[in-house]
Amino acid sequence: MSAKHMFLKPGFVRAPLQNGIGRYVCQLQRIVLKFCKSNGASRGMRDFIEQDLVDFAKVNPGVVVYLKPRRHRGPVVVAEYLNGDRVWMSVHNKTHAEITKWIEVLRTQQGNNASTRLRKYQYTDHPSIQGPWTPFTHKLPELNTAELPNPAFGANNRLPMSATEQLRLMFEAQKLGEKSDDLKTAE
Amino acid sequence: MALIRRCVPLFAKVVRIHPVTTQAQKIHRWVAPTLMELKRREKKVGGKKINPRNTFLEWNLEAELYAFAQRLNEDFDSDLLLQAFTDRSYVIKEEMKQKELEFDIKMKDNRELVEIGDQFINAYIQNYLEVVLPKFPMEGVKGVRKFLTSEAILANVSLHLGTKDIILAAEYPVDNFILANTFKAIVGALLDSSGEERAAHFVRDFVITQLQGQDVNEYLPIEDPWSMLTSIVKKDGTTIEPRLIGETGRNTLLACYRVGLYVDKKMVSSGFGESVAIAKEMAAREALKKIFGTEDTMKPINFKLDGIPKPTSQTRYQITAS
Amino acid sequence: MALIRAGLQRLANVFSGAQAGVLSRFATHLAPIESKSVPQTTKDVIAECNNLIEKNASRNFAIVHLLGKQWRVTDGDLLVIEGFWPPTIGDKIKLDKVLLAGTKDFSLIGRPLVQPGLVEVIATVISKGLSHTRTHFKKKRRKQYMRINFQRAPQTILRINSVEIASKINEAPKNVF
Numbered sequence: 106m107s108a109k110h111m112f113l114k115p116g117f118v119r120a121p122l123q124n125g126i127g128r129y130v131c132q133l134q135r136i137v138l139k140f141c142k143s144n145g146a147s148r149g150m151r152d153f154i155e156q157d158l159v160d161f162a163k164v165n166p167g168v169v170v171y172l173k174p175r176r177h178r179g180p181v182v183v184a185e186y187l188n189g190d191r192v193w194m195s196v197h198n199k200t201h202a203e204i205t206k207w208i209e210v211l212r213t214q215q216g217n218n219a220s221t222r223l224r225k226y227q228y229t230d231h232p233s234i235q236g237p238w239t240p241f242t243h244k245l246p247e248l249n250t251a252e253l254p255n256p257a258f259g260a261n262n263r264l265p266m267s268a269t270e271q272l273r274l275m276f277e278a279q280k281l282g283e284k285s286d287d288l289k290t291a292e
Numbered sequence: 293m294a295l296i297r298r299c300v301p302l303f304a305k306v307v308r309i310h311p312v313t314t315q316a317q318k319i320h321r322w323v324a325p326t327l328m329e330l331k332r333r334e335k336k337v338g339g340k341k342i343n344p345r346n347t348f349l350e351w352n353l354e355a356e357l358y359a360f361a362q363r364l365n366e367d368f369d370s371d372l373l374l375q376a377f378t379d380r381s382y383v384i385k386e387e388m389k390q391k392e393l394e395f396d397i398k399m400k401d402n403r404e405l406v407e408i409g410d411q412f413i414n415a416y417i418q419n420y421l422e423v424v425l426p427k428f429p430m431e432g433v434k435g436v437r438k439f440l441t442s443e444a445i446l447a448n449v450s451l452h453l454g455t456k457d458i459i460l461a462a463e464y465p466v467d468n469f470i471l472a473n474t475f476k477a478i479v480g481a482l483l484d485s486s487g488e489e490r491a492a493h494f495v496r497d498f499v500i501t502q503l504q505g506q507d508v509n510e511y512l513p514i515e516d517p518w519s520m521l522t523s524i525v526k527k528d529g530t531t532i533e534p535r536l537i538g539e540t541g542r543n544t545l546l547a548c549y550r551v552g553l554y555v556d557k558k559m560v561s562s563g564f565g566e567s568v569a570i571a572k573e574m575a576a577r578e579a580l581k582k583i584f585g586t587e588d589t590m591k592p593i594n595f596k597l598d599g600i601p602k603p604t605s606q607t608r609y610q611i612t613a614s
Numbered sequence: 615m616a617l618i619r620a621g622l623q624r625l626a627n628v629f630s631g632a633q634a635g636v637l638s639r640f641a642t643h644l645a646p647i648e649s650k651s652v653p654q655t656t657k658d659v660i661a662e663c664n665n666l667i668e669k670n671a672s673r674n675f676a677i678v679h680l681l682g683k684q685w686r687v688t689d690g691d692l693l694v695i696e697g698f699w700p701p702t703i704g705d706k707i708k709l710d711k712v713l714l715a716g717t718k719d720f721s722l723i724g725r726p727l728v729q730p731g732l733v734e735v736i737a738t739v740i741s742k743g744l745s746h747t748r749t750h751f752k753k754k755r756r757k758q759y760m761r762i763n764f765q766r767a768p769q770t771i772l773r774i775n776s777v778e779i780a781s782k783i784n785e786a787p788k789n790v791f
Contacts, residue, residue, distance in 0.1 A: 113746055118692045118771065122452035123504045125738040125773030126595055126690065127497025129704045130363060132741070134454045137350050167363030171350035187454045213703045214743025215771065222746045227685060228692040230505035234589055234675045235718055239564070241538040241550050249537060504690050589672045589718040592689040592776075 116221035118228045121188040124215070132187045132215040135169035136208070140180040145198075150180040152201035153208070165212065182208065190217040344464040345457035356458050364453065366494060369485035375400045376477035377455070379470050381462035402477035409480030413499065414441055416492050420500055422603035424593050425508065427585040429608065435511030440499055443472045449498050450475035492600050501595050508586050508593075509577075517576035521553075524583060530555055532579075534572050537562065551575045663720050664782045672718035674777040676735050679711035679727075687735060691774040696767045701739045706775070709735040715779060722783065729787050734780045741771040 124130060138154065140147040154172065162170050180199075184192045192211060196204050236242075251258055334340060345351065357377070361368045383401045390396055417440055421433045439445065447468035450456075455474050459466050483491040514520060525532045537559075538550035551571040552562040561582060563574025581587040666672075675688040685693055687709075701707055715722045715733040722728050744766040752761045 118694050120692055120740055120771065120773060122449060122498065123501045125740040126504050126775070127501040128365065129738055129740065130453075131703060134363075135356075135359070167359050169352070169355050169359045171352070173350050187452050189451075189456070210742075210744060213741065215741035218741075218743040218769065219746050219766070223694060226694040226696070229686075229688060230690055231588075231673060231675075231688050234673050234688060235716065235721075236589075240540065244538065246537060249539075591671055592673055 113222040114220060115224050117225055118223060121215060130187070131165065131167050131212070133165075133168050133212050134185045134187050135171065136185070136211065137171040137173055137183040138180075139173040139175055139178070139183070141176060141178055142174050144177055144179075147180040149198070149200045149204050150196055153204045156201070157205060161208070168212065182211065184211040186216045188216045190220075192217050192219075342465060353458070360454060360458065364494070366482055366490060367486050368481055372405070372481040372485055373478070376402050376405050376481040377458050377460055377474060378402055379459060379461040379466075379473070381470075382460040385462045402473065402480075405477035405480030405484075406473050407480070408483060409476035409478070410441075412483055412488075412491060413476060413479055413495055416495050416600060417441060417500060419601050419603055420496065420597065423597060423601040425584075425586065426603075427583065427608060428508065429512060429584065432508065432512030432584070432586075435513070436503070436508055439506075439511055440502060443468050445502055446472035446475045446499070449502065450478075453478075453498065489599055493598075496595065496597070503593055504595070507588075509581055509584075512584075514577065514580065517573055517580055521576045521579055521583075524580075525555070532560075534575065536568060536571075553579050660784055663722075664784075666717060666719055667779050667782060670779075674715065674717050674779060676709075676712050676716070676733055676777045677714040678709045678735055679713055680709060684713060687737075687774045687777060689774060689776055693737075693772040693774070695770045695772060696745070698768055699742075699770050701770070703739050703742055705739045707737055707739065709737055715777070717779070722779075731787065732779065732781055732783070734776070734778045736775045736778075737772045738775055739770060740773050741769075743769055745769050 121132060122130070124132070138150060138158075140150040140154070142151070158170065158172075162168070179195060179197045182194045182196055182204075184194075186192075194207065194211070196207065199207070248258065253259070346353065353374075357368075357370060357373050361373065378399060378401050380401045380403060383399045386399055414437065417437050418433065421428075421436055425433060425436075450471040453475070455471065455478070456466065459470060459474050461470050463470075479491055479495060482494055522532060533554045535552050535554060536549060537552040539548065541547045547566055548564060549566070549568050549571040550562055550564050551568060551574075552559045553575045554560065561575050561578035563571050563576070563578050565571030565574050578587070673688060675686060677684055677686050680693070681695055681697055681699060683695075685691075687693065710730065712728050712733045712735060713724050713726060715724075715728055722732070745768075747764050747766050750761075750763040750765065753759065
């Protein structure tokens, strides 16, 4: 059982026919309930048919429900979807409550979800609205005409002042007291 | 059973090739060869045979037609709906059959409805696009309309509305032409049974929404964007000036240039390219998109317009030169 | 209250010019930053953003918080939400926890949420099903320990219908909850 699931077809999230943008269309097209009238394995299915089926058909007029009694064969639900998927499910020995839940799942899903492993959980046609970053984003226009290397653009002004530089400045300032010469910094 | 009996010599052969010793794990070595042989035979016969859904025991055409209308939340006249699903090929086939059995029941095919539906779809989509893309040139609007009313798109819509199994046609599975025709006929039937507005909303919800995620500029072929842009700008009495505003990797394989277009020393658009000429062309395309109101960050196309929209735009640019 | 971060003074200058010609409307005025006082700048930026909201000319996006995860959404997106979630197929819902919203030209950053009612994100539930079967296999060698479990998680697929900035920035908050 496990090996079958390890090599699932991978896929991406898609909605058939851009569903949900215009009007919403329930994707379950028809559902076939196959059961036996006497076998114990079909007990839950028979209960479901007796108690809930009419309500189900009333609430979902867009789903065609077929009943197919067959002698001495296991109960089966087959769901067909608008995108062409067909889900076959054995409901052998399942109780009424379990069958109700499974049929709800079959009704609300949009195709055979179990057959693909989703690789992404989001889909967008517009990955960037304010524009992707490029090396030219926020670049100074003056750089285009500048002759490089240029001290105006090439100066390293990101580091704090070093101790040596500080000392040198202090020394120069001290000298300034003696001689009135103009001050020269490294920059 | 017969199949198994036929496969028996094959197993024997397999067994002869791989003498089976006692295996600790029960590895079914016969599975793959058997499947391969079955596949080979299926291919020889000519592929898998697909049985039409409407020949199944669990099939009720009336219920299917009722559910079809309910699913789409529309009121169809049931006779018209059945007529919309009847293809010409089916009527011909039935008439031949009836001739043999010597009786005569008249059947209507959907050719008239297709005609009505086709006209309505084209006219409505044209109007709708003119309203939601008010500045886009007419050629572009026509291109988008052609895309939306193409056989492939309409067939896809038709298929996803669940018409594939219901269509009465001579062949199964039906081809794209019949699928698209059926969709047009359904619109025609809806037009007759529920009126123009419902039909319009139907087309809007299922056909026009196919534009979601599409770039409308792709449907407006522009051969020379630069000359188109200059001709448009000339009408307004201004000039446009391209400037190289960035470059990297000159004289390498990965060269990249960026060209900006300026009007009155103000940048209006920019484009990238591996050569200056391409970058200029891309910048011109970008500027044209801005003029046509279809840039990448445009307001999403409105898929919720009610009724049948009336185009009233005068600001549309005429393309004369190209 | 949303904190507005935009291309501050630059943005205040955008669209202010009114020259002749088709393209002048689209010109991005990359004028040098003027030296204005901070309160004046703030006012200008807010006024400009409100102007842009009124024009409503670009695609919007928002970051919404949904079942413990944050999603960047824009019109027409599809989201897959895992885990139990009550809404059923066909429901139209409004996603209220908006952490950030933006248009092409500016972003509104909430701290932590933008003002209730400022941004309206509408979504439709289009599918509720189960994921593929995930196999949880654990084994320790030579320890006689092996566990294998199979599970399928409930998955809801959402279609984002629209992301709209519904009211102006700095307006008195409407009591929407």
